[in-house]
Amino acid sequence: MDNLSDTLKKLKITAVDRTEDCLEGCLDCLLQALAQNRKQVFLKNDTETSEKLQGSGTLELFAHLLTPQSPCTAKVANIIAEVAKNEFMRIPCVDAGLISPLVQLLNSKDQEVLLQTGRALGNICYDSHEGRSAVDQAGGAQIVIDHLRSLCSITDPANEKLLTVFCGMLMNYSNENDSLQAQLINMGVIPTLVKLLGIHCHNAALTEMCLVAFGNLAELESSKEQFASTNIAEEMVKLFKKQIEHDKREMIFEVLAPLAENDAIKLQLVEAGLVECLLEIVQQKVDSDKEDDIAELKTASDLMVLLLLGDESMQKLFEGGKGSVFQRVLSWIPSNNHQLQLAGALAIANFARNDGNCIHMVDNGIVEKLMDLLDRHVEDGNVTVQHAALSALRNLAIPVVNKAKMLSAGVTETVLKFLKSEMPPVQFKLLGTLRMLIDAQAEAAEQLGKNAKLVERLVEWCEAKDHAGVMGESNRLLSALIRHSKSKDVIKTIVQSGGIKHLVTMATSEHVIMQNEALVALALIAALELGSAEKDLESAKLVQILHRLLAEERSAPEIKYNSMVLICALMGSESLYKEVQDLAFLDVVSKLRSHENKSVAQQASLTEQRLTVES
Numbered sequence: 001m002d003n004l005s006d007t008l009k010k011l012k013i014t015a016v017d018r019t020e021d022c023l024e025g026c027l028d029c030l031l032q033a034l035a036q037n038r039k040q041v042f043l044k045n046d047t048e049t050s051e052k053l054q055g056s057g058t059l060e061l062f063a064h065l066l067t068p069q070s071p072c073t074a075k076v077a078n079i080i081a082e083v084a085k086n087e088f089m090r091i092p093c094v095d096a097g098l099i100s101p102l103v104q105l106l107n108s109k110d111q112e113v114l115l116q117t118g119r120a121l122g123n124i125c126y127d128s129h130e131g132r133s134a135v136d137q138a139g140g141a142q143i144v145i146d147h148l149r150s151l152c153s154i155t156d157p158a159n160e161k162l163l164t165v166f167c168g169m170l171m172n173y174s175n176e177n178d179s180l181q182a183q184l185i186n187m188g189v190i191p192t193l194v195k196l197l198g199i200h201c202h203n204a205a206l207t208e209m210c211l212v213a214f215g216n217l218a219e220l221e222s223s224k225e226q227f228a229s230t231n232i233a234e235e236m237v238k239l240f241k242k243q244i245e246h247d248k249r250e251m252i253f254e255v256l257a258p259l260a261e262n263d264a265i266k267l268q269l270v271e272a273g274l275v276e277c278l279l280e281i282v283q284q285k286v287d288s289d290k291e292d293d294i295a296e297l298k299t300a301s302d303l304m305v306l307l308l309l310g311d312e313s314m315q316k317l318f319e320g321g322k323g324s325v326f327q328r329v330l331s332w333i334p335s336n337n338h339q340l341q342l343a344g345a346l347a348i349a350n351f352a353r354n355d356g357n358c359i360h361m362v363d364n365g366i367v368e369k370l371m372d373l374l375d376r377h378v379e380d381g382n383v384t385v386q387h388a389a390l391s392a393l394r395n396l397a398i399p400v401v402n403k404a405k406m407l408s409a410g411v412t413e414t415v416l417k418f419l420k421s422e423m424p425p426v427q428f429k430l431l432g433t434l435r436m437l438i439d440a441q442a443e444a445a446e447q448l449g450k451n452a453k454l455v456e457r458l459v460e461w462c463e464a465k466d467h468a469g470v471m472g473e474s475n476r477l478l479s480a481l482i483r484h485s486k487s488k489d490v491i492k493t494i495v496q497s498g499g500i501k502h503l504v505t506m507a508t509s510e511h512v513i514m515q516n517e518a519l520v521a522l523a524l525i526a527a528l529e530l531g532s533a534e535k536d537l538e539s540a541k542l543v544q545i546l547h548r549l550l551a552e553e554r555s556a557p558e559i560k561y562n563s564m565v566l567i568c569a570l571m572g573s574e575s576l577y578k579e580v581q582d583l584a585f586l587d588v589v590s591k592l593r594s595h596e597n598k599s600v601a602q603q604a605s606l607t608e609q610r611l612t613v614e615s
C-alpha cells in the first residue's frame with residue numbers, strides 16, 4: 001500500500017508533466033494493484049485501492065487524462081472500469097466529472113479505447129441512478145446504439161467482444177428503469193439487437209447479453225410493437241432449438257414469456273415452430289423427478305397455454321379440431337401429472353373461445369374427459385386443476401346447442417360435487433358453469449332451483465363480501481334459476497332459504513346487466529309467488545329502491561322499464577301497494593311518459609293508469 005501511495009504521488013507529477021512513459025508505468029502499477037485486490041478474499045482488501053484513489057484526488061486527475069490523443073487513454077478508462085466495480089465508487093466517478101470525457105471517447109476510432117470506455121460507463125451505470133442520469137445527459141446511449149448498428153455485421157472476435165461490452169453497457173444503463181428503457185426503444189435499439197442475435201448467435205457471451213437486454217425491454221408494453229416488426233420469433237426459436245443446457249433454455253423462456261403476451265408475436269412464434277419445441281420438452285421431461293426438469297416442464301406447458309390466448313394463434317393450432325397440437329394437448333388431460341392436467345384443461349378453455357370450436361369439442365367427447373379429470377380431484381384435489389377444468393366446462397357451455405348435450409352428459413352432477421369447496425376461485429367457476437348451463441334450459445333450471453343444498457350455499461355466498469366475484473356470480477345464479485325456470489317451487493325454495501333480500505340488493509348493483517336480471521327475477525316472484533315473498537320484499541325495502549331507480553336520471557332505460565313492470569306486479573300485495581302510495585310514485589312515473597325511449601314512455605303510461613285506477 002506504501003508503494004501505491006508513492007505511485008499515486010508520482011502519477012500526479014507525471015500527469016502535469018505529460019511524460020508518457022512514466023505515466024504509462026504509473027497506470028500499469030495502479031492496474032496491478034487493482035488486480036491484486038481482486039484476488040483478496042476479504043471485501044475490505046478488495047476496496048482498499050479504490051479508497052486510496054478516492055482520497056488522493058486521482059479521480060479528478062483522470063478526467064484530464066481522458067483525451068483522444070493520449071496513448072494512455074485506454075488504460076485510464078480501464079482503471080475507471082475496475083474502480084467502478086465497487087458500488088461506493090460510482091457516485092465519486094460521476095462527481096469527479098468522468099462521464100462527459102468518457103462519452104466523448106465513444107467517438108474514438110480506436111477499438112481498445114472504445115472497449116475500455118464502454119466497460120467504464122457500463123460499470124458506473126450499474127445500479128446507480130447518478131451514473132445513469134449523467135450518461136443520459138451526456139447523450140451516451142445514442143452513440144453506443146449507433147456503434148452497434150454500424151458494427152453489427154462484423155464477426156471477428158475483437159469486434160464481437162466490443163459489441164458484447166456495448167450491449168452490457170446499455171443493459172446496465174436501463175435496467176429496471178422504464179423511462180430509460182423507453183428512450184432506448186425510441187432510439188430503435190430493438191431491431192438492432194435482433195439483427196445482432198441473428199448474425200452472432202454462435203457467440204455465447206454476446207447472445208447471452210442480447211437475451212438479457214430483450215428480457216429487460218420486453219417487459220415494457222411499448223416494446224412489443226417494435227419486437228413484432230422484427231424476426232425476433234424466428235431468431236428465438238432457432239436459438240432455442242440449439243440449446244441443450246437447462247440454464248440457457250430458461251434464459252430464452254424468460255424472454256419468450258413477456259413477448260408472447262403480444263398477439264402478433266404469439267402467431268409469429270407459432271409459425272416459427274415454437275409449439276413443436278415445447279411439446280418435445282414436455283415429452284422429454286414428463287416422467288422426470290429432477291427439480292430442473294419439473295421446472296422446465298411447467299414453463300413449457302405454461303408458455304404453450306399462453307400462446308393459445310391469441311385468437312389467430314389458437315385457431316391455427318386448433319386446425320378444425322384435427323391439428324396434431326390440439327390432439328397432443330388433449331392427451332395431457334388424462335395424464336397423472338398435475339402440471340399437464342392443468343395445462344391441458346387451460347388449453348381446452350382457450351380453444352373454447354368460439355362457438356365452432358366449442359361445438360366440435362363437445363361432439364368429440366371433451367366434456368367426458370374433463371368430467372373424469374374433475375372426478376379425480378374431488379377429495380383433497382388440486383385447486384388449480386379444479387379451477388381450470390371448470391373454466392373449460394363453462395366456456396364449452398356457452399353455445400346454445402351444447403347446453404342440452406352437456407346437461408344430459410351429467411355435467412351439473414359433476415360440478416355440484418364441488419359445492420363444498422372453500423376456495424373462492426373454484427366457487428366462482430362453479431357458479432359460472434352452472435349459470436351457463438341453465439341459460440334458457442327450463443327443466444335444468446327448475447331441477448337445480450329446487451335443490452335446497454345448492455340454494456342455501458348460494459345464499460351463503462351472496463354474503464361473501466371479501467370475494468366480489470363469488471358474491472356477484474351467486475346473485476346472478478339465484479336470479480337465473482328463477483328467470484329460466486319460471487317455477488313457483490323454485491321461488492319457494494329461494495324464499496325459504498332467505499334469498500329474496502339478496503335479489504333486492506342486486507337491483508342496486510353498479511352493473512346494469514345485474515340490476516336488470518334482478519328486476520326480471522323479482523317481477524316473476526311478484527307475478528307467481530307474491531304471497532310467500534311479501535314479507536321479505538318489505539323488509540328488504542324493495543319499494544323504496546324502485547322509487548330511487550325511477551327517480552334517478554342516470555338509471556338505464558331498461559332499468560326504468562323493468563322497475564315499472566315490477567311496481568305493477570307488486571300491486572297484488574296490500575302492504576306493498578300501501579308503500580307505493582305513500583311514496584307518491586305517480587309524480588315520478590308521469591314524468592317518464594315523455595322519456596326519449598319509446599318502451600319506457602309506453603310503460604310509464606300503463607303504470608300511471610294502473611296507479612290511478614288502483615287509487
